[in-house]
Amino acid sequence: MNTNYDLKRIALLLRADWMEYRKGYLLSMGVLFLVWMLGLFFEYRGGHLIPVGGGFWSIGMMIVFILFCQHAGRKMHRSKGIYLLLPASKEEKYTALLLEALAYFVGFQILFWGGILIWKPFMPVHFYPAGNANGSEAGTIFLSALLFLSYMSFRKHAFLIVVGGMTAFAFVFVFAVLVLSELIHLTDAIYYMSYLPDTLLFLGDCYTPVMVISALVTMYVAYLKLKEKEER
Amino acid sequence: MIELINLNLGYRTRKPVLREINLEIRPGIIYGLLGKNGEGKTTLLNIISGQLFPDEGSCRTLDHVPGRREALFLQKVFLLPEEVQLPDVTALAYIRMYAPFYPSFSDGILKDCVESFGIDLSASLRRMSLGQKKKVAIALALSVRTPLLLMDEPTNGLDIPSKSTFRKLLASSLGEERTVIISTHQVRDLESLIDAAIILDDKEIIFNRTLEEISGKLDFRLVSEDEEAFYREASPAGMAGVTVNRTDVRSTVSLELLFNAAICAKNEMKQMFND
Numbered sequence: 001m002n003t004n005y006d007l008k009r010i011a012l013l014l015r016a017d018w019m020e021y022r023k024g025y026l027l028s029m030g031v032l033f034l035v036w037m038l039g040l041f042f043e044y045r046g047g048h049l050i051p052v053g054g055g056f057w058s059i060g061m062m063i064v065f066i067l068f069c070q071h072a073g074r075k076m077h078r079s080k081g082i083y084l085l086l087p088a089s090k091e092e093k094y095t096a097l098l099l100e101a102l103a104y105f106v107g108f109q110i111l112f113w114g115g116i117l118i119w120k121p122f123m124p125v126h127f128y129p130a131g132n133a134n135g136s137e138a139g140t141i142f143l144s145a146l147l148f149l150s151y152m153s154f155r156k157h158a159f160l161i162v163v164g165g166m167t168a169f170a171f172v173f174v175f176a177v178l179v180l181s182e183l184i185h186l187t188d189a190i191y192y193m194s195y196l197p198d199t200l201l202f203l204g205d206c207y208t209p210v211m212v213i214s215a216l217v218t219m220y221v222a223y224l225k226l227k228e229k230e231e232r
Numbered sequence: 233m234i235e236l237i238n239l240n241l242g243y244r245t246r247k248p249v250l251r252e253i254n255l256e257i258r259p260g261i262i263y264g265l266l267g268k269n270g271e272g273k274t275t276l277l278n279i280i281s282g283q284l285f286p287d288e289g290s291c292r293t294l295d296h297v298p299g300r301r302e303a304l305f306l307q308k309v310f311l312l313p314e315e316v317q318l319p320d321v322t323a324l325a326y327i328r329m330y331a332p333f334y335p336s337f338s339d340g341i342l343k344d345c346v347e348s349f350g351i352d353l354s355a356s357l358r359r360m361s362l363g364q365k366k367k368v369a370i371a372l373a374l375s376v377r378t379p380l381l382l383m384d385e386p387t388n389g390l391d392i393p394s395k396s397t398f399r400k401l402l403a404s405s406l407g408e409e410r411t412v413i414i415s416t417h418q419v420r421d422l423e424s425l426i427d428a429a430i431i432l433d434d435k436e437i438i439f440n441r442t443l444e445e446i447s448g449k450l451d452f453r454l455v456s457e458d459e460e461a462f463y464r465e466a467s468p469a470g471m472a473g474v475t476v477n478r479t480d481v482r483s484t485v486s487l488e489l490l491f492n493a494a495i496c497a498k499n500e501m502k503q504m505f506n507d
Contacts, residue, residue, distance in 0.1 A: 003302070006303065016329040017415070020319040081316060084282075084283050085306055087334065088306070088333070090301065212477065
């Protein structure tokens with residue numbers, strides 16, 4: 001009998017978390033639902049105040065993911081003697097956390113499709129949320145991995161650190177491109193300009209694999225962080 | 233019960249926190265873990281409970297390797313940290329959250345703790361003072377009835393009547409197989425409870441004896457100026473000191489004097505207890 005994996009203990013972990021975090025969970029889901037209902041109302045009135053359909057789905061999923069990262073980060077950064085010593089194995093604790101991630105995801109799906117179900121009778125027959133297949137999935141995956149790593153690494157201001165880091169990176173990148181363009185212009189413009197578009201095209205082609213690989217590397221670093229927290 | 237062999241631990245600076253620790257803890261005894269600030273008392277409790285892994289040497293607690301943190305092991309150990317961080321729920325919800333994890337949890341002991349400490353179970357933990365929070369945490373620690381209970385400065389934050397209540401509750405919740413290790417600076421708060429003293433100094437364990445063994449070999453009394461003593465200090469009644477016990481009469485062990493004697497006359501004390 002595997003004494004290190006017991007469904008009853010997983011249920012106890014989920015129950016304890018529900019008792020502690022339910023207020024925050026219900027509040028955040030409630031706010032998301034209200035925003036969604038408001039969005040659908042404006043869609044019905046033809047106001048288009050917020051991006052409806054795929055836009056809301058993407059933004060909502062990102063918000064839900066950040067909420068989950070906050071939740072996981074709170075548990076990881078708890079002082080010693082509380083979470084680590086709770087009588088359940090590592091496997092049980094990870095399973096409980098995974099189920100909680102599912103609860104965030106499913107909760108959002110329920111409010112999203114529930115909202116559509118409520119408003120559908122009032123909408124035109126062809127009303128469906130817009131799709132979001134615009135090729136930015138790889139970037140989103142990388143950003144999600146980066147957010148997860150940040151929440152696992154920093155006790156406070158994890159979101160601001162990622163946003164700040166990304167903004168700083170964007171500034172440096174744009175600045176570097178501008179300086180490079182200027183240098184090219186001053187030196188041998190014709191020679192370099194004939195090569196630069198190809199380079200940019202190549203970088204564009206590499207975007208998806210680079211983002212996916214970066215996301216995988218980031219997730220591996222997050223795993224190492226979790227391992228370190230577990231040991232020390 | 234607990235066995236630490238040649239255990240070493242250092243943090244990233246490579247400065248040792250614990251050095252060559254050899255320790256055997258027997259069941260059914262209340263140990264007082266004494267030491268100056270930063271000597272590694274909390275670290276030792278964290279190793280025993282499986283939160284820290286030693287760099288060298290081994291640690292076995294209740295026939296488990298604590299670092300593996302198996303669920304069955306964690307059901308047998310409870311650590312009450314010095315600074316309790318409680319969730320934003322009521323005291324009753326807090327107990328309901330964690331009690332089911334411990335098969336040995338006793339409603340009777342919890343009821344005693346709640347009544348004796350005067351805990352308001354419906355009150356929110358967030359609105360409680362440090363002392364009130366500590367009482368709730370102690371109530372859970374005692375009522376889970378784990379074979380091993382580790383307490384880090386349990387009386388910190390408690391008022392004077394609550395310290396006395398804590399002593400009574402701890403004494404009444406003990407069984408023959410329950411071992412308690414209390415790390416403390418407030419030796420006077422717990423003097424009447426402790427059965428054995430472990431003293432940490434300079435990252436090493438320099439002393440681990442029961443009070444019975446101590447009182448058989450050492451005498452705690454008022455001493456004269458010219459009398460030979462391991463340690464002496466002025467007290468309102470005269471010069472209190474620790475000397476060799478050359479009679480069959482056993483004096484009451486003063487943990488404070490014992491601690492100072494063990495630090496000041498480390499080698500002499502070691503030699504005497506090893507003979």
